Amino acid sequence: xxxxxxxxxxxxxxxxxxxxxxxxxxxxxxxxxxxxxxxxxxxxxxxxxxxxxxxxxxxxxxxxxxxxxxxxxxxxxxxxxxxxxxxxxxxxxxxxxxxxxxxxxxxxxxxxxxxxxxxxxxxxxxxxxxxxxxxxxxxxxxxxxxxxxxxxxxxxxxxxxxxxxxxxxxxxxxxxxxxxxxxxxxxxxxxxxxxxxxxxxxxxxxxxxxxxxxxxxxxxxxxxxxxxxxxxxxxxxxxxxxxxxxxxxxxxxxxxxxxxxxxxxxxxxxxxxxxxxxxxxxxxxxxxxxxxxxxxxxxxxxxxxxxxxxxxxxxxxxxxxxxxxxxxxxxxxxxxxxxxxxxxxx
Amino acid sequence: xxxxxxxxxxxxxxxxxxxxxxxxxxxxxxxxxxxxxxxxxxxxxxxxxxxxxxxxxxxxxxxxxxxxxxxxxxxxxxxxxxxxxxxxxxxxxxxxxxxxxxxxxxxxxxxxxxxxxxxxxxxxxxxxxxxxxxxxxxxxxxxxxxxxxxxxxxxxxxxxxxxxxxxxxxxxxxxxxxxxxxxxxxxxxxxxxxxxxxxxxxxxxxxxxxxxxxxxxxxxxxxxxxxxxxxxxxxxxxxxxxxxxxxxxxxxxxxxxxxxxxxxxxxxxxxxxxxxxxxxxxxxxxxxxxxxxxxxxxxxxxx
Numbered sequence: 001x002x003x004x005x006x007x008x009x010x011x012x013x014x015x016x017x018x019x020x021x022x023x024x025x026x027x028x029x030x031x032x033x034x035x036x037x038x039x040x041x042x043x044x045x046x047x048x049x050x051x052x053x054x055x056x057x058x059x060x061x062x063x064x065x066x067x068x069x070x071x072x073x074x075x076x077x078x079x080x081x082x083x084x085x086x087x088x089x090x091x092x093x094x095x096x097x098x099x100x101x102x103x104x105x106x107x108x109x110x111x112x113x114x115x116x117x118x119x120x121x122x123x124x125x126x127x128x129x130x131x132x133x134x135x136x137x138x139x140x141x142x143x144x145x146x147x148x149x150x151x152x153x154x155x156x157x158x159x160x161x162x163x164x165x166x167x168x169x170x171x172x173x174x175x176x177x178x179x180x181x182x183x184x185x186x187x188x189x190x191x192x193x194x195x196x197x198x199x200x201x202x203x204x205x206x207x208x209x210x211x212x213x214x215x216x217x218x219x220x221x222x223x224x225x226x227x228x229x230x231x232x233x234x235x236x237x238x239x240x241x242x243x244x245x246x247x248x249x250x251x252x253x254x255x256x257x258x259x260x261x262x263x264x265x266x267x268x269x270x271x272x273x274x275x276x277x278x279x280x281x282x283x284x285x286x287x288x289x290x291x292x293x294x295x296x297x298x299x300x301x302x303x304x305x306x307x308x309x310x311x312x313x314x315x316x317x318x319x320x321x322x323x324x325x326x327x328x329x330x331x332x333x334x335x336x337x338x339x340x341x342x343x344x345x346x
Numbered sequence: 347x348x349x350x351x352x353x354x355x356x357x358x359x360x361x362x363x364x365x366x367x368x369x370x371x372x373x374x375x376x377x378x379x380x381x382x383x384x385x386x387x388x389x390x391x392x393x394x395x396x397x398x399x400x401x402x403x404x405x406x407x408x409x410x411x412x413x414x415x416x417x418x419x420x421x422x423x424x425x426x427x428x429x430x431x432x433x434x435x436x437x438x439x440x441x442x443x444x445x446x447x448x449x450x451x452x453x454x455x456x457x458x459x460x461x462x463x464x465x466x467x468x469x470x471x472x473x474x475x476x477x478x479x480x481x482x483x484x485x486x487x488x489x490x491x492x493x494x495x496x497x498x499x500x501x502x503x504x505x506x507x508x509x510x511x512x513x514x515x516x517x518x519x520x521x522x523x524x525x526x527x528x529x530x531x532x533x534x535x536x537x538x539x540x541x542x543x544x545x546x547x548x549x550x551x552x553x554x555x556x557x558x559x560x561x562x563x564x565x566x567x568x569x570x571x572x573x574x575x576x577x578x579x580x581x582x583x584x585x586x587x588x589x590x591x592x593x594x595x596x597x598x599x600x601x602x603x604x605x606x607x608x609x610x611x612x613x614x615x616x617x618x619x620x621x622x623x624x625x626x627x628x629x630x631x632x633x634x635x636x637x638x639x640x641x642x643x644x645x646x647x648x649x
Contacts (some may be wrong), residue, residue, distance in 0.1 A: 156616070
């Protein structure tokens with residue numbers, strides 16, 4: 001490309017409106033072409049997608065339900081990123097959190113009133129997530145193992161560990177042999193709102209996201225975190241105990257995934273099943289990437305991904321395409337953003 | 347076939363796809379980029395390769411297409427890491443989702459079909475050796491290639507000019523540049539190569555090992571391969587040990603289950619991942635691995 005041409009491209013790529021349009025239109029066009037090559041009508045398919053999300057109260061409620069988890073699991077990826085780490089283990093941390101919540105809710109907390117029982121169940125979930133995130137942290141501290149790799153492996157381990165328990169000692173004796181725990185008592189559940197499955201969990205998630213943003217931007221701890229994220233070496237020289245802060249942030253991030261798991265059980269599910277909350281941890285990682293690890297904007301990207309996910313299910317029913325195809329569209333959005341690079345400050 | 351032969355045969359079958367991805371990522375890591383994207387490459391290779399093999403009945407075409415498709419995922423990883431300076435672990439991880447979506451989309455009509463063509467070519471005389479004959483020398487071509495692949499990669503990396511260039515990029519790219527070569531291009535090549543080999547590992551798995559395509563069938567094998575590169579201390583010849591150690595663990599567990607030893611299926615399925623995690627821990631305390639300079643930064647963070 002000529003020099004003038006490439007300068008023009010740079011200028012265009014820095015234009016906010018152009019960027020926003022490009023990020024939306026490019027993936028939508030590519031996915032549309034993909035649909036065309038498979039003999040599906042893209043306009044019809046996009047109609048199905050929009051209708052699934054905005055067409056009914058129940059549909060939109062489902063989006064809110066998924067966004068609840070995705071906000072928290074995206075924070076699970078965002079916080080470690082801010083101290084120069086990558087936590088790819090949100091999936092396992094959320095699952096273990098859900099498992100711990102279900103165990104707590106069906107055993108020692110089962111007779112508690114809601115005011116004591118629900119907060120303690122949430123704490124159990126957070127503890128579960130934190131422990132699961134603590135293992136990669138320990139592996140890094142003791143064996144200098146890369147935390148991304150070990151947290152990915154922990155995802156697979158959690159899946160089989162949970163199956164092992166649900167097909168074994170935790171199986172509900174009255175559950176017709178389904179691999180699931182007993183059901184949490186009625187008083188320990190969130191009430192559903194507006195005749196959808198949405199519940200108070202969404203408020204908790206949004207408050208946590210705002211809280212994370214506040215801590216990062218306005219407090220001393222946040223300043224320390226931003227210093228480490230900006231330049232790790234400089235942070236070491238300025239006397240910050242970088243490893244301690246990194247470990248603490250990574251473990252807390254696991255606790256947030258665990259909280260997502262807790263809300264999953266207390267809210268919609270009521271008991272732990274083999275596939276409770278699957279892909280929510282993974283998708284949270286994508287939601288974090290889409291907004292370049294900004295905790296406030298993560299609320300928006302969580303809603304975006306939740307909407308697309310729900311649309312994916314509708315697409316499967318209406319067009320016969322597997323619901324996972326929607327992952328192509330989600331990834332195209334993310335890859336477009338990653339591929340364009342950050343906006344240069346003028 | 348006696349028990350030992352069964353275990354050996356299963357060990358090789360489970361170890362072979364890992365071997366390809368492992369050596370691929372080793373080349374990439376030698377050039378300073380960890381390609382967690384080999385997971386995505388394997389997935390795409392397994393799906394598209396199986397589709398090609400099923401519809402054309404040509405295994406050669408399937409391998410070529412699987413290699414190309416795996417390489418495309420590698421190209422994405424290369425672009426994101428080298429040109430866009432994305433965190434290489436994060437980009438490799440997210441490319442798995444892209445592969446999952448694409449393979450669910452294009453593989454939806456392949457789910458119920460199986461590939462019946464026999465691809466086994468016994469080697470005369472050798473395949474009649476007791477115990478090892480049937481296990482080692484009654485295999486498909488891709489498995490035979492995997493027997494010598496570590497030696498080839500070793501030779502290319504350490505005995506040819508190209509290989510030395512790849513390694514120099516992972517250690518001191520300034521030097522590579524000073525000698526008039528573009529480190530960026532070499533890195534691109536290495537990361538794409540990782541994808542190509544992983545794609546071939548994927549097609550080996552779907553066409554020969556499982557003889558069918560299932561959504562998400564790679565199930566972390568690419569990530570395990572990436573981790574095993576560390577266990578090999580970035581030395582190609584050690585991949586025999588790493589890949590077959592993984593294969594042996596799986597083979598033993600299958601064997602114990604066949605013999606009716608009461609172990610939960612889920613514990614069995616969990617073990618490869620636990621074993622990989624444990625192996626990483628053991629290697630890190632046993633000695634200082636000869637880690638490429640450019641990867642130290644990623645792996646250890648602060649120091």
